[in-house]
Amino acid sequence: MSDDVISTVTGIVAGEFGLPAADIGPDVDLGSLEGADSVKVLRAVAKIERTYDIELEDDQVFGLKTVRDAATLVVATLAEKEPSGGGR
């Protein structure tokens, strides 16, 4: 997996949670971060969607626990998008 995606997602999560990016390792349980709540999670998801121009369904987000999970989903979603020529 691209380290770029992990670092971008980490930055987004850090921004939404108001925490230093250094505190959010790729395998940290996001639910255990200080001040974690469903609203912040969804706001981070929204920002990830805008950054990569993708759409993530709620039930895809159900399965996410860490930054690495989110980055994997982003990469998979981008890969699905590509065969149709990418972009919209």
Added chain:
Amino acid sequence: MAEPMNEPTTLHGALAAAARRAPATPVTFHTGREQVTLAELVAQSHAVAGALAAAGVRRGDRVGVLCQNEADFFRVLIGLGVLGACACPFALPTMARDGYAERISGIIAAAEIRTVVLSERLARLRGVLGTALDGITALSTSDLRGEHPAPPDSEVTGDDDLIVQFTSGSTSAPKGVRLTHANVLACLDAIGSAIELTGEDSAGNWLPLFHDMGLFGSLAALHYPIPLTVWQPSVFVKDPAHWLKMMSDSGITACPMPNFAYEALARAVPEDEVADYDLSKWRVAFNGAEPIAVDTLEGFLEHFSPAGFRPESMLPVYGLAEATLPVTFSVLKEPPHADWVDRARLAATGEAIAVPRDAPGARGIVSVGPPVQRMAVRVTDPDTGVTLDERIVGEIEIRGASVTPGYLHGEQPFTEDGWLRTGDLGYLADGELHITGRRKEMIIVRGDNYYPEDVEAAVRTDPAVHRRRCVAYLDETAERMVLVVESTAPDTDDLRAHLRAKVSAATGLDDIRVVVAGPHAIPRTSSGKLQRLASRTRFG
């Protein structure tokens, strides 16, 4: 089946009557871009009842419901009602989190659920549910389609349970609030009448349907009936400004939201874009389910005034699952108002002494209005049970047609003379209720509830905790959970950080104060139980 001429006593009876009055009323679901008429929704619900009966569901059964904000949520709920069975809506997770599967398991056990209906859109949820559905008949909503003969009349009455709400209670002891058909109809009547619904209205909702305000707010629209538009919660939270545009373009006149959502809207729409919105049709902006902050409320009114939002449209309300939903609504067609009282006196003696707003130490408490129809409210001394005068803080007690007959299990919330103890604190002033403190032993952070029992369970077996002695409680002034543990180890930053991390991993709650005390420091009752209230006095 023809409904008798007298008033319907069941939800499905009432909705069938509504569908006869206005069959073409549109019900629109953003998820799946599904639109049905009320008549279709009611007919489909009866077909689902037939399918549920064929799957073995019988009168009196309790059935778990895992659906998003989608038409199937209503079809299954109404269908279960037709059979005289009872729906237990399960909360959906936002993301994978420890404890979700355990919570579902706990509810399944507490409600003796043998069948769960899972939305076909939520197949991925099975991974998150782990073993929670082992041994349970799991039906997909896709199994409930097709032609099924409507079941014979099950002779359901208003006293049959329709819903058991599990929105309150800890994971260790989930509280199932029983709601009968009669409770639900009383709730829907009260909402419609309090906001003077007319056929010109149109309702919108993005709150989760497993939450009381989302569910009964939506059902009130179907019951009148008026058009209803339902979004997923994520549609609002991900992009509040876009949602507001859709909502105002749809001509929606009534929509419920909690305090944090009004704040999110004011932040999402820049000042120079407010005038692009037309909020002049928004007649009833319910504001409930969370403590209402004066500055958030006033900030919203000021921010959206250029969009034509009228102050009198903002309707602070108070409700709880035990009342089906509504207890008090502020006065329609009047702007919301706050009561300014002396903060120190309120905290020290429980007296709400009115002071000027600009007085030093003034605390503004938003009025949530008088009781809705067929509901009574009194404020009593939590220790003696004596009814208190106006402007004295006590426990809020309620009695009325939409109040639950009780919890499925465990200690019942009623006084000897039959009033329901809400656990919330407040006072009456000029007949209007003012909430000063939330439930004594629970904290709400952005709509998620956290319980001391779960915080205690997270650390009880930690080696640093002496003989499993710990107690958690809410510091109401700081609106923060406090955890006190007895330990033979020295009180260090590391130990406190370790305990905080354990609580956070288990419950998701991180903002807690940890107190490390010596053995025997936590006060006990004569029965040996650790006492939360006494601890609060000792440790602050």
